[in-house]
Amino acid sequence: MASPVLPSSGVLSPLGLDAVRPAPGFWGDRIALNRAVTMAHAHEWMEKEGWIANFRGDVPRRGREFSDSEIYKLLEGMAWADHPALPELAAIVARAQEPDGYLNTRWKDARYTDFEWGHELYCYGHLIQAGVARLRMHGEDELTEVVRRVADHVCARFMETTETCGHPVIEMALVELYRATGTERYLEMARRFVERRGLPALADIEFGRGYFQDDIPVRQTRVFHGHAVRALYLAAGVVDVAVETGDVDLLKTVEAQWESTIARRTYLTGGMGSRHFGESFGEDYELPSDRAYSETCAGIASIMLSHRLLLATGDARYADLAERTLYNVVATALALDGKSFFYANPLQVRVPAKPLEGINLAAEGGLRSPWFTVSCCPSNIARTFASLPAYFAAAEESGVRIHHYTPSRIRHEGLVLDVETDYPWSGAVTVRVAEGGTGRISLRVPSWAEGATISHGGTKRAVSPGYAVAEAEGGWRPGDVITLDLPMTARWTVPDSRIDAIRGSVAIERGPLVYCAESVGDQPPLAEVVVRPEEPVEQAVDGAIELDVKAALISGAPTGWPYTAEKDSPEEEPITLRLVAYHRWGNHGPATMRVWLPVDTDPAFSGGTR
Numbered sequence: 001m002a003s004p005v006l007p008s009s010g011v012l013s014p015l016g017l018d019a020v021r022p023a024p025g026f027w028g029d030r031i032a033l034n035r036a037v038t039m040a041h042a043h044e045w046m047e048k049e050g051w052i053a054n055f056r057g058d059v060p061r062r063g064r065e066f067s068d069s070e071i072y073k074l075l076e077g078m079a080w081a082d083h084p085a086l087p088e089l090a091a092i093v094a095r096a097q098e099p100d101g102y103l104n105t106r107w108k109d110a111r112y113t114d115f116e117w118g119h120e121l122y123c124y125g126h127l128i129q130a131g132v133a134r135l136r137m138h139g140e141d142e143l144t145e146v147v148r149r150v151a152d153h154v155c156a157r158f159m160e161t162t163e164t165c166g167h168p169v170i171e172m173a174l175v176e177l178y179r180a181t182g183t184e185r186y187l188e189m190a191r192r193f194v195e196r197r198g199l200p201a202l203a204d205i206e207f208g209r210g211y212f213q214d215d216i217p218v219r220q221t222r223v224f225h226g227h228a229v230r231a232l233y234l235a236a237g238v239v240d241v242a243v244e245t246g247d248v249d250l251l252k253t254v255e256a257q258w259e260s261t262i263a264r265r266t267y268l269t270g271g272m273g274s275r276h277f278g279e280s281f282g283e284d285y286e287l288p289s290d291r292a293y294s295e296t297c298a299g300i301a302s303i304m305l306s307h308r309l310l311l312a313t314g315d316a317r318y319a320d321l322a323e324r325t326l327y328n329v330v331a332t333a334l335a336l337d338g339k340s341f342f343y344a345n346p347l348q349v350r351v352p353a354k355p356l357e358g359i360n361l362a363a364e365g366g367l368r369s370p371w372f373t374v375s376c377c378p379s380n381i382a383r384t385f386a387s388l389p390a391y392f393a394a395a396e397e398s399g400v401r402i403h404h405y406t407p408s409r410i411r412h413e414g415l416v417l418d419v420e421t422d423y424p425w426s427g428a429v430t431v432r433v434a435e436g437g438t439g440r441i442s443l444r445v446p447s448w449a450e451g452a453t454i455s456h457g458g459t460k461r462a463v464s465p466g467y468a469v470a471e472a473e474g475g476w477r478p479g480d481v482i483t484l485d486l487p488m489t490a491r492w493t494v495p496d497s498r499i500d501a502i503r504g505s506v507a508i509e510r511g512p513l514v515y516c517a518e519s520v521g522d523q524p525p526l527a528e529v530v531v532r533p534e535e536p537v538e539q540a541v542d543g544a545i546e547l548d549v550k551a552a553l554i555s556g557a558p559t560g561w562p563y564t565a566e567k568d569s570p571e572e573e574p575i576t577l578r579l580v581a582y583h584r585w586g587n588h589g590p591a592t593m594r595v596w597l598p599v600d601t602d603p604a605f606s607g608g609t610r
């Protein structure tokens with residue numbers, strides 16, 4: 001089975017890349033673009049920046065201490081995509097491995113001297129994930145041999161110590177290698193890495209031990225904190241350990257952490273991590289739009305975590321969050337041409353970014369960049385799109401559950417289903433039976449989809465958020481059709497008043513998509529608009545990529561001291577504000593942008609006018 005996650009137990013079991021084939025459509029197009037363009041683009045940049053030459057070892061080393069991991073993430077993507085460039089790149093990596101299995105281009109002469117910042121185990125984690133992908137797609141080869149030697153080296157070196165890495169990821173990688181090979185010491189090593197964290201295992205640093213989740217043991221942690229990518233990769237590994245060791249308490253601990261985090265530390269887009277300082281989660285309700293970090297990698301890590309929790313529990317809410325994050329963080333991060341990327345995904349940009357030639361030294365949002373000094377996000381995009389179909393559907397005891405709607409063909413136990421849809425632009429999803437079989441077919445109804453209906457076998461009925469279950473007495477026959485209709489009326493969304501930074505503002509959502517205003521064309525100045533949520537939202541163009549809302553401009557010139565006793569009132573003359581699906585913004589050059597729009601009455605708009 002070719003899936004990045006293959007738990008040995010759980011309510012759902014994955015359907016891998018061999019069982020789910022994407023067709024042209026929202027995700028199918030991006031998957032194809034990734035394989036044809038993005039991977040070659042990343043490969044070229046890694047060569048140009050000398051990160052691949054580091055493995056050849058005949059030139060002075062270039063790049064950050066963790067640059068090896070970018071090659072490994074690209075290798076993972078190539079493995080899932082069955083990309084012809086893999087063997088040559090893997091061979092370059094293989095030649096750098098030392099006889100005892102050690103492999104790192106930065107620390108080879110000072111092994112394991114900096115666990116806080118060295119990233120040696122982190123790099124192994126990504127290498128192991130690449131090896132797992134290769135094993136599942138292709139079988140044993142040079143890359144998988146390298147990976148087994150690395151994993152054996154890690155077990156020999158770290159099984160009896162108290163050490164761990166400043167950057168988690170090896171935990172989930174080792175569990176997956178255990179799942180792929182059956183070698184139990186890999187699972188035991190992962191379990192020990194999880195349990196020794198927070199004892200503490202690492203030295204204190206300028207950001208505090210919370211930065212790398214070493215301030216509190218995992219079992220006592222109530223909410224995700226510190227560096228967002230680290231926190232979420234760790235949590236994904238903890239779920240894997242919990243599932244494989246049958247540790248119900250540990251699984252429940254992560255479920256509770258997830259619950260608290262989405263309730264108080266997650267952006268409307270699904271983005272996580274609000275602080276640039278330490279790339280970390282903020283405190284509860286600390287979710288500013290303009291200073292949002294919302295790193296692309298944190299979005300990907302959140303999807304990896306939610307997918308694991310979905311498989312373990314079968315709870316549709318995990319798929320809901322994964323969907324929100326896919327459409328509004330992951331799809332946003334990649335430019336429409338597949339060659340530039342957002343690292344940070346803020347919800348407001350006040351000043352148009354300066355166009356940049358070449359590498360981006362920082363992570364600021366505003367314009368996508370072709371490459372970064374720290375280029376974790378592009379290679380993460382590459383491996384995520386390459387394995388994305390494995391997230392679309394899963395098997396349960398008797399049947400199939402479809403989680404993400406995009407044109408695709410799904411096979412399970414003789415049953416072959418064709419998913420046909422223009423989602424997320426349209427809410428109509430057709431599942432056509434191409435080859436008959438038995439079992440339930442369950443379709444996820446997202447939490448926003450109040451009023452959804454399902455039709456099949458001549459009957460139509462209303463369905464609630466969760467799963468809509470279709471069953472056919474005597475089994476499914478070729479030509480049978482199930483139709484899910486999700487209401488796609490644009491809706492005004494109001495934030496919890498505890499989120500200070502956006503109190504008194506509203507956003508527009510339609511289906512799984514968040515919309516934003518972008519300063520392209522003849523838009524009013526975005527810093528000066530207020531909206532009237534009682535007014536209807538109009539579709540501006542076919543397909544709802546763009547929407548129009550009624551707005552007004554704040555009247556009067558700034559007074560020189562922006563704090564007064566009197567509230568300013570908007571001009572009476574209504575204007576039209578154009579909104580675009582957030583993932584499409586930033587494809588027309590430098591611009592300002594905002595998701596949350598202030599409401600023109602005070603006290604703030606209360607209640608959800610739809």
Ligand SMILES: [Zn+2]
Nearest residue numbers: 295297376377
């Ligand atoms: Zn990143």
